[in-house]
Amino acid sequence: MPKFQFARIDRLPPYVFAVVNDLKMKLRRAGEDIVDLGMGNPDLPTPQHIVNKLCEAAQNPKNHRYSQTKGLFKLREALALWYKRKYNVDLDPETEVITTIGSKEGLAHLALTLINPGDVAIVPAPAYPIHPYSIIIAGGDVRSIPLLTDEGFDKEAFFEAILKAYKESWPRPKLLILNFPHNPTTATVDLSFFEKVVDFARENNLIVIQDIAYAEISFDGYVPPSILQVKGAKEVAVEFYSLSKTYSMAGWRVGFAAGNKEIIHALYRMKSYLDYGMFQPIQIAAIIALKGDQSCVEEYRKIYERRRDVLVEGLNRIGWSVEKPKATMFVWAKIPEKFRAMGSLEFSKMLLLDGKVAVSPGIGFGEYGDEYVRFALVENELRIKQAVRGIKRAFEKYGLRNIKV
Ligand SMILES: Cc1ncc(COP(=O)(O)O)c(C=O)c1O
The missing domain is CATH 3.40.640.10 (Type I PLP-dependent aspartate aminotransferase-like (Major domain))
Structure with a gap:
């Protein structure tokens, strides 16, 4: 029984994203190269x-x-x-x-x-x-x-x-x-x-x-x-x-x-x-x-657009069918049917361990999120291609090729 009660804090559930984050840090400390598409934390420098x-x-x-x-x-x-x-x-x-x-x-x-x-x-x-x-x-x-x-x-x-x-x-x-x-x-x-x-x-x-x-x-x-x-x-x-x-x-x-x-x-x-x-x-x-000069806005917008294309086209190529979003720096992808029952947290852990890619489990965004993961477009195109190869490897490990959602 804890000595103190903090009723307001007690209404806040544990932070799901921390589970994936902790695992990512552990893998990185062990020398793994993880492509981090988890948190929506922009990688581009301020102009x-x-x-x-x-x-x-x-x-x-x-x-x-x-x-x-x-x-x-x-x-x-x-x-x-x-x-x-x-x-x-x-x-x-x-x-x-x-x-x-x-x-x-x-x-x-x-x-x-x-x-x-x-x-x-x-x-x-x-x-x-x-x-x-x-x-x-x-x-x-x-x-x-x-x-x-x-x-x-x-x-x-x-x-x-x-x-x-x-x-x-x-x-x-x-x-x-x-x-x-x-x-x-x-x-x-x-x-x-x-x-x-x-x-x-x-x-x-x-x-x-x-x-x-x-x-x-x-x-x-x-x-x-x-x-x-x-x-x-x-x-x-x-x-x-x-x-x-x-x-x-x-x-x-x-x-x-x-x-x-x-x-x-x-x-x-x-x-x-x-x-x-x-x-x-x-x-x-x-x-x-x-x-001031607004050219950076268009420049950054285009970078996100290209990253979106590389990720979505890459995922579709390996059989994970995902739509191109019209806005935001994210791709919201429905977990392929074969993996859906494991839930978004276990699926995200699997992508990390077997694909070396960090994503955000949909359950972290609350109700109706558990059949999805969210990719944030916060690494460059080459790294996103690397992420797609990693995901392909992870899927192949489970004997899955061209899985359709
Ligand atoms: C929808 C939405 N609102 C607000 C924020 C946070 O913005 P700020 O950095 O201004 O607090 C985010 C950050 O990811 C967001 O996705």
């Missing part, structure tokens, strides 16, 4: 002009003091300009934008701001873990709706599932969390989907949080819409954007929430008790990221 600005700003002692919780005005303005440039959306940087220490921090503290014990939030599953767990940490209840991609993503059915979950829940859900392009399933939507969501949310006083971390990583001409493009969205919605993926700035921790004033102000009130904003040189460099 040099952004790093240079950080170094320059760090030399100025004025930037060593506490900054502002909301973020520098010029940074909030740069985000508003990004929305104008990309989506023709007008945002008031003073009242409709706040910076966050990465969008993960923002999402977690926004849930803490909005959710009281017993409040209900509708969250798709599988999901990026902070989407459901921010609600759990805040003491709320999650109403899961399946985000299924077996036969392709059916937006209509998904929208119906939102309505059903809303109507069947009591107390009525306060919050809906969306994330398109979606991690881990890579599902995408068009603007008409967001229009329907906003209509419903306005009629029912439902708050919508939409996470657009993969806004700039999309392929084959597809451009992910912003929920803020919908007329009236600002009455009910807040969207989170992040520099982690677009500019390969994951370690810098720069994110934003934009949209409904009341919600942005509430998040500001909460954060003003918790932090003093990001280190100011990081904020100054982030302004340069958003307002």
Whole structure:
């Protein structure tokens, strides 16, 4: 019997990804060359002009003091300009934008701001873990709706599932969390989907949080819409954007929430008790990221697109049939039938031990994930080819050639 009880921590299950990570480290220490396509941790460097600005700003002692919780005005303005440039959306940087220490921090503290014990939030599953767990940490209840991609993503059915979950829940859900392009399933939507969501949310006083971390990583001409493009969205919605993926700035921790004033102000009130904003040189460099030379965005997008092609075409060649995603830096692959019964954790361990490839087991993303694994496109094309050869070897070890899912 432990001496102390931590009720909030007790609601958090053990981190499944740690099992694969620990095994990967063990194999690497034993000298194995593991291609790591597990965590969505970008390998590309932050573009040099952004790093240079950080170094320059760090030399100025004025930037060593506490900054502002909301973020520098010029940074909030740069985000508003990004929305104008990309989506023709007008945002008031003073009242409709706040910076966050990465969008993960923002999402977690926004849930803490909005959710009281017993409040209900509708969250798709599988999901990026902070989407459901921010609600759990805040003491709320999650109403899961399946985000299924077996036969392709059916937006209509998904929208119906939102309505059903809303109507069947009591107390009525306060919050809906969306994330398109979606991690881990890579599902995408068009603007008409967001229009329907906003209509419903306005009629029912439902708050919508939409996470657009993969806004700039999309392929084959597809451009992910912003929920803020919908007329009236600002009455009910807040969207989170992040520099982690677009500019390969994951370690810098720069994110934003934009949209409904009341919600942005509430998040500001909460954060003003918790932090003093990001280190100011990081904020100054982030302004340069958003307002400076944008050629890196296209360059990085193309790199992810080529990696996607190499991986998906490679997997298909060895008989693992997988669709090309339209966005994100992931491939969400249904485990071949012959291995499906072992579950995603055991299958991932098998890929590590026999194929020398690390992937994320789908079960780590919650309900409806266990028949899948997620590949993150965070190693170069040669290494991805090496991963495909490793997987082929692993399958052959079990006597499987050209297995079809
Ligand atoms: C959907 C989604 N949202 C948010 C994040 C985290 O972003 P940040 O680095 O801004 O906290 C990730 C990171 O993988 C993500 O996949």
